[in-house]
Amino acid sequence: MTAVELPGVATAPHPPDEDLVLDVRDLRMRYGTVDVLHGVDLTARRGEVLALLGPNGAGKTTTIEILEGFRLRSAGSVRVLGVDPGRGDERWRARLGVVLQSWRDHGKWRVRDLLAHLGDFYAPYATDRISRPWPVDDLLAAVGLTAQADKRVARLSGGQRRRLDVAVGIVGRPELLFLDEPTVGFDPAARREFHELVHRLADLDETTILLTTHDLDEAEKLADRIVILAGGRIIADGSPDELSRRVAGDAEIRWTRDGERFVHATPDATGFLRDLLREHGDRVQELEVRRASLEDAYMALVYEEESGVRSGRADRVWQQGSDR
Amino acid sequence: MNPTIAAVRAGLRRGMIELRNTFSNGQDLWNYAFPTVALLVTMFFMRGSTVPGTSFSLGARTLPSALGMGLAFGGMLVLASQLVMEREEGTLLRAKATPNGMLGYLVGKITLMSTVALLSMLLQLVPALFYLDGLRLTSASAWFTLLWVAVLGLVATLPIGAVLGALIENPRNFGLIMLPNMGLIALSGIFYPINGYPGWLQGVAQVFPIYWLGLGMRSALLPDDMAAVELGGSWRHLETFGVLGAWAVLGLVLAPVVLRRMARRESGSRVAARRERAMQRVG
Numbered sequence: 001m002t003a004v005e006l007p008g009v010a011t012a013p014h015p016p017d018e019d020l021v022l023d024v025r026d027l028r029m030r031y032g033t034v035d036v037l038h039g040v041d042l043t044a045r046r047g048e049v050l051a052l053l054g055p056n057g058a059g060k061t062t063t064i065e066i067l068e069g070f071r072l073r074s075a076g077s078v079r080v081l082g083v084d085p086g087r088g089d090e091r092w093r094a095r096l097g098v099v100l101q102s103w104r105d106h107g108k109w110r111v112r113d114l115l116a117h118l119g120d121f122y123a124p125y126a127t128d129r130i131s132r133p134w135p136v137d138d139l140l141a142a143v144g145l146t147a148q149a150d151k152r153v154a155r156l157s158g159g160q161r162r163r164l165d166v167a168v169g170i171v172g173r174p175e176l177l178f179l180d181e182p183t184v185g186f187d188p189a190a191r192r193e194f195h196e197l198v199h200r201l202a203d204l205d206e207t208t209i210l211l212t213t214h215d216l217d218e219a220e221k222l223a224d225r226i227v228i229l230a231g232g233r234i235i236a237d238g239s240p241d242e243l244s245r246r247v248a249g250d251a252e253i254r255w256t257r258d259g260e261r262f263v264h265a266t267p268d269a270t271g272f273l274r275d276l277l278r279e280h281g282d283r284v285q286e287l288e289v290r291r292a293s294l295e296d297a298y299m300a301l302v303y304e305e306e307s308g309v310r311s312g313r314a315d316r317v318w319q320q321g322s323d324r
Numbered sequence: 325m326n327p328t329i330a331a332v333r334a335g336l337r338r339g340m341i342e343l344r345n346t347f348s349n350g351q352d353l354w355n356y357a358f359p360t361v362a363l364l365v366t367m368f369f370m371r372g373s374t375v376p377g378t379s380f381s382l383g384a385r386t387l388p389s390a391l392g393m394g395l396a397f398g399g400m401l402v403l404a405s406q407l408v409m410e411r412e413e414g415t416l417l418r419a420k421a422t423p424n425g426m427l428g429y430l431v432g433k434i435t436l437m438s439t440v441a442l443l444s445m446l447l448q449l450v451p452a453l454f455y456l457d458g459l460r461l462t463s464a465s466a467w468f469t470l471l472w473v474a475v476l477g478l479v480a481t482l483p484i485g486a487v488l489g490a491l492i493e494n495p496r497n498f499g500l501i502m503l504p505n506m507g508l509i510a511l512s513g514i515f516y517p518i519n520g521y522p523g524w525l526q527g528v529a530q531v532f533p534i535y536w537l538g539l540g541m542r543s544a545l546l547p548d549d550m551a552a553v554e555l556g557g558s559w560r561h562l563e564t565f566g567v568l569g570a571w572a573v574l575g576l577v578l579a580p581v582v583l584r585r586m587a588r589r590e591s592g593s594r595v596a597a598r599r600e601r602a603m604q605r606v607g
Contacts, residue, residue, distance in 0.1 A: 061593050070420070070591035090327060094423035100592055105415040108345040117341065120334040121422045124327040168418065180592060 019046045020079070021176050021208040022067065027076035029062050029232075036062050037232045039076070044225075046175075047206040049198065051213060051223035055302055058229045060212045061180065067210070068098055068178055081176055094125035094132070097174030097207075099165050099182055107154030111145055111164060112136055114153060115171055122172035133171050142200075143167045144193055158185045166194070170201065177201065179211035183218060191218070198222050216295045228298065230305040236297075243297045254288040331424035332431050339435025346436070356440065360448050363390050367452060375517065375553055380546075384456040385553075388545040389514040391445050392537030395474060398441030399481025400488065401505060403433065405498055407489025412602060414595040416587070426587050430486070437485075438478050445474065459545045466544050473540030473564065480533050480568040483575025490579075490586035494601070505534075514538050517553055526555060533571050536564045 022044035029037040037059045044050045054060050065071040069085035083092045106114050119133030126132040140146045143163040183191050201207040220240040228236040251269040255262050266272045269289050346352040371383035419425035460466045488501050512535040529535045543559035551559045
């Protein structure tokens with residue numbers, strides 16, 4: 001089987017659309033003689049949460065950095081909030097939020113000072129619809145840093161620091177937010193709070209969110225749509241549910257009968273169960289049906305892409321493993 | 325409000341916040357105090373010696389020269405090292421991700437650096453007055469000269485510092501500009517007049533701003549007859565203005581180009597790569 005088809009994406013008409021926050025066509029990136037992205041198509045509508053998944057070296061970071069305007073593409077058409085990120089001005093920049101992986105910048109600053117200071121830059125870009133910046137106290141409460149407001153950044157724990165990164169990313173009330181592996185280093189409680197914050201941003205403020213993660217569970221919880229990037233191209237695009245179904249669709253059924261354990265894989269779980277119960281009735285015990293999970297789908301899709309590329313075109317970029 | 329004005333204001337506030345942060349940090353205070361203390365001690369022991377051919381205290385001659393050196397250092401090397409460091413830490417990337425953030429960052433840095441440079445100057449000047457004789461401190465013209473030399477000196481050295489900082493990618497390479505600067509200080513007559521040096525060496529010294537900052541400061545604070553010990557037997561204000569002005573123009577032309585190039589290249593993966601490298605150094 002080849003990579004999953006992307007019906008609709010490549011052939012869709014291309015009208016100027018206010019709600020189309022991200023519109024990427026045939027994006028290509030080449031470093032020297034190495035192609036890292038070969039024709040990526042990607043769209044996102046207002047308020048949509050999009051998860052970009054893919055193995056290391058697939059080109060996720062490169063893609064995001066091109067969209068953020070931090071990197072110039074080699075070819076293709078890219079519109080972010082209706083603007084080419086290669087020519088985005090400061091007004092455009094003010095409508096974006098970027099959550100960076102911080103390390104030790106602004107260590108001597110107090111949390112409140114830093115958020116208030118960065119917020120100042122957004123004030124001139126407030127509109128009738130969106131008041132900017134986010135008031136510091138509300139923002140601190142939203143990310144759960146109220147108790148740390150007067151702490152110095154260097155004294156925050158890893159998880160608190162990540163929350164500050166998120167706060168910095170949203171202080172300007174962005175219309176489009178980029179989250180690159182946002183919950184690395186979060187404990188389960190912080191992770192859950194963060195997920196609630198993302199839902200709140202997307203639902204209440206209609207923020208469009210593009211996130212990358214290696215946590216498929218997180219992607220499934222947060223994303224309206226999942227895009228899988230492998231080997232510099234998009235190999236799947238759909239809701240978590242659609243993607244799970246797309247993979248062969250074999251469900252796994254387990255049961256016991258007379259103390260003996262059975263396992264059966266079938267595309268038609270319902271039909272199989274009907275027959276099973278008709279035949280054995282009450283003797284069927286401990287019945288369990290497991291659909292293909294997103295993780296199964298992901299592994300299958302990525303494996304296909306990787307093995308396909310490796311066998312067919314061995315000298316592809318793929319093995320260079322560059323995620324720049 | 326106009327976004328540019330808002331960013332400049334935010335930058336000024338940024339400078340003030342950083343000033344407060346740095347002055348409430350023990351490590352930073354020590355970094356500021358140490359050279360000052362070292363300098364004051366040196367001058368204390370030099371106070372008995374005299375400038376060759378005069379009866380004037382060598383310590384009193386060294387003080388203004390050292391003030392000039394401090395300005396050049398603060399303007400050039402400290403700014404350069406902060407740019408290199410903060411680029412590695414990701415501060416600049418944050419600025420880049422913020423609308424007009426780079427402008428705010430630079431205004432903040434310049435506010436911070438010039439305030440620290442001027443404060444350290446006062447910090448060295450005031451205690452030295454108690455044991456050094458012969459400095460001209462009651463004349464208004466002395467303070468006027470001090471002021472224009474200091475301001476022009478900062479305008480000449482800060483942009484050059486920004487250029488150097490933008491060009492150095494790896495903090496470990498900072499020695500590459502540190503060492504030549506040490507050499508320049510030795511050449512520039514800060515601690516001892518350079519009249520005895522061969523002509524070509526004097527020529528080299530006079531290309532760079534450190535020499536002229538030292539001379540300008542001496543012209544402000546030393547009695548007029550001390551000019552006789554200088555090259556050409558004069559304070560050469562016109563030349564001072566000319567050379568410092570030329571560096572200022574050069575720096576102000578180069579800095580925006582180089583800084584823009586540096587800013588363009590910043591990205592999350594670049595900062596991550598530097599972090600990786602730094603971790604390897606530590607680990």
